[in-house]
Amino acid sequence: xxxxxxxxxxxxxFSGDLDKVMAAFNIAIGAVSMGFQVNMFxxxxxxxxxKKDNMTLKGKNLIERMFAFMMPTGVNKLKLSTMNMLGVGTxxxxxxxxxxxxxxxPELVEMSQQLGIRFLVCDMTMDMLGxxxxxxxxxxxxxxxxxxxxxxxxxxxxxxx
Amino acid sequence: xxxxxxxxxxxxxFSGDLDKVMAAFNIAIGAVSMGFQVNMFxxxxxxxxxKKDNMTLKGKNLIERMFAFMMPTGVNKLKLSTMNMLGVGTxxxxxxxxxxxxxxxPELVEMSQQLGIRFLVCDMTMDMLGxxxxxxxxxxxxxxxxxxxxxxxxxxxxxxx
Amino acid sequence: xxxxxxxxxxxxxFSGDLDKVMAAFNIAIGAVSMGFQVNMFxxxxxxxxxKKDNMTLKGKNLIERMFAFMMPTGVNKLKLSTMNMLGVGTxxxxxxxxxxxxxxxPELVEMSQQLGIRFLVCDMTMDMLGxxxxxxxxxxxxxxxxxxxxxxxxxxxxxxx
Numbered sequence: 001x002x003x004x005x006x007x008x009x010x011x012x013x014f015s016g017d018l019d020k021v022m023a024a025f026n027i028a029i030g031a032v033s034m035g036f037q038v039n040m041f042x043x044x045x046x047x048x049x050x051k052k053d054n055m056t057l058k059g060k061n062l063i064e065r066m067f068a069f070m071m072p073t074g075v076n077k078l079k080l081s082t083m084n085m086l087g088v089g090t091x092x093x094x095x096x097x098x099x100x101x102x103x104x105x106p107e108l109v110e111m112s113q114q115l116g117i118r119f120l121v122c123d124m125t126m127d128m129l130g131x132x133x134x135x136x137x138x139x140x141x142x143x144x145x146x147x148x149x150x151x152x153x154x155x156x157x158x159x160x161x
Numbered sequence: 162x163x164x165x166x167x168x169x170x171x172x173x174x175f176s177g178d179l180d181k182v183m184a185a186f187n188i189a190i191g192a193v194s195m196g197f198q199v200n201m202f203x204x205x206x207x208x209x210x211x212k213k214d215n216m217t218l219k220g221k222n223l224i225e226r227m228f229a230f231m232m233p234t235g236v237n238k239l240k241l242s243t244m245n246m247l248g249v250g251t252x253x254x255x256x257x258x259x260x261x262x263x264x265x266x267p268e269l270v271e272m273s274q275q276l277g278i279r280f281l282v283c284d285m286t287m288d289m290l291g292x293x294x295x296x297x298x299x300x301x302x303x304x305x306x307x308x309x310x311x312x313x314x315x316x317x318x319x320x321x322x
Numbered sequence: 323x324x325x326x327x328x329x330x331x332x333x334x335x336f337s338g339d340l341d342k343v344m345a346a347f348n349i350a351i352g353a354v355s356m357g358f359q360v361n362m363f364x365x366x367x368x369x370x371x372x373k374k375d376n377m378t379l380k381g382k383n384l385i386e387r388m389f390a391f392m393m394p395t396g397v398n399k400l401k402l403s404t405m406n407m408l409g410v411g412t413x414x415x416x417x418x419x420x421x422x423x424x425x426x427x428p429e430l431v432e433m434s435q436q437l438g439i440r441f442l443v444c445d446m447t448m449d450m451l452g453x454x455x456x457x458x459x460x461x462x463x464x465x466x467x468x469x470x471x472x473x474x475x476x477x478x479x480x481x482x483x
Contacts, residue, residue: 096224
């Protein structure tokens with residue numbers, strides 16, 4: 001872990017809803033653009049935002065396959081928390097964002113990594129869902145609660161999303 | 162922008178659910194009553210809390226009219242995040258609040274403005290939904306991410322609701 | 323109220339969803355384990371996490387009984403915010419947690435109290451729902467907004483969950 005400055009920004013991404021995850025990344029990118037070290041800690045449903053599109057089921061048992069089947073695989077499958085309307089709302093919102101040149105989630109994720117935002121992924125959630133590091137996009141670090149709190153303690157800004 | 166003290170409180174209101182928006186205003190009013198400068202930054206669904214009741218559709222294109230049609234127009238139309246039950250839960254909760262003399266949302270909004278809480282509205286969300294300043298209640302300031310972070314950086318308390 | 327140090331951690335638990343409440347307790351326990359004073363302030367739906375299993379209806383009027391009937395009574399009845407799937411998702415997740423030796427909510431609540439985490443319960447919510455201290459588990463303190471803000475002001479970490 002790099003040396004810790006005391007004015008970091010740390011966002012716990014608990015939600016897996018498209019709109020909330022987008023908000024998290026927009027905030028993170030805003031903060032990193034202003035020169036701050038930013039950490040995102042993905043836990044519970046939030047982990048869906050950093051899963052690979054083409055997650056393999058090899059080596060997973062029945063219940064792990066069921067989780068994999070029921071949850072969105074990767075950033076392109078997340079839905080709005082509200083007004084999803086069987087997908088129409090989510091589709092319409094994305095279309096509108098493209099028209100307005102607002103960055104969509106996959107771009108936000110890529111941009112975040114290029115700007116040096118750290119991606120930490122909750123090891124307890126990974127264990128619960130039967131995920132391994134191979135199921136996550138590149139650049140993710142497995143992390144436990146202690147690592148999270150060390151970062152939070154060095155952060156002047158902590159959100160739960 | 163007024164000179165910035167370093168012990169401000171800033172709440173990002175992302176949700177448009179009645180209960181969460183009420184919580185945001187109650188927290189904000191509590192903080193301002195204790196003498197702190199309080200800022201509310203409305204983004205995404207949260208923007209519904211500061212929209213005018215009688216929003217006009219003039220000058221809006223098809224997709225903007227669809228957004229206007231699908232989203233609650235103004236503070237009286239917001240619903241509970243849970244237990245809405247086709248409106249019965251929301252109605253019952255409001256009735257109970259009146260009986261218990263708990264301030265309803267429109268009063269909270271008015272009180273907040275009288276107490277000097279700043280209302281900042283995310284310009285990216287306004288652009289996405291095709292809203293102009295005319296669609297918002299009086300006293301709102303359009304603001305971008307940079308303004309938000311400047312306030313957050315001067316705040317000792319930052320929430321995401 | 324005990325003397326206040328300036329590096330406390332305070333979590334406002336607004337949600338009554340099983341997953342979010344569990345996250346709140348896990349965070350709280352993590353922080354207290356690292357030596358910090360931790361306060362949990364239960365408000366709105368969050369109050370369901372500290373209600374007794376066997377709440378009595380004696381002395382409650384019609385609308386209070388309706389609230390009692392519609393809301394989960396106690397920590398064992400909370401549901402996932404998403405993927406509940408008529409109970410199957412919640413059941414499956416709990417089963418998986420047991421298999422993985424991840425603490426379930428009732429254990430987390432008990433552990434929190436043993437570790438000295440303070441449980442404050444919003445008096446306005448109690449009034450609104452017609453709850454008395456007898457409806458809450460032992461060790462809860464009734465508290466108003468001012469108490470909350472006094473704690474928040476002495477906390478270097480404030481979350482809204």
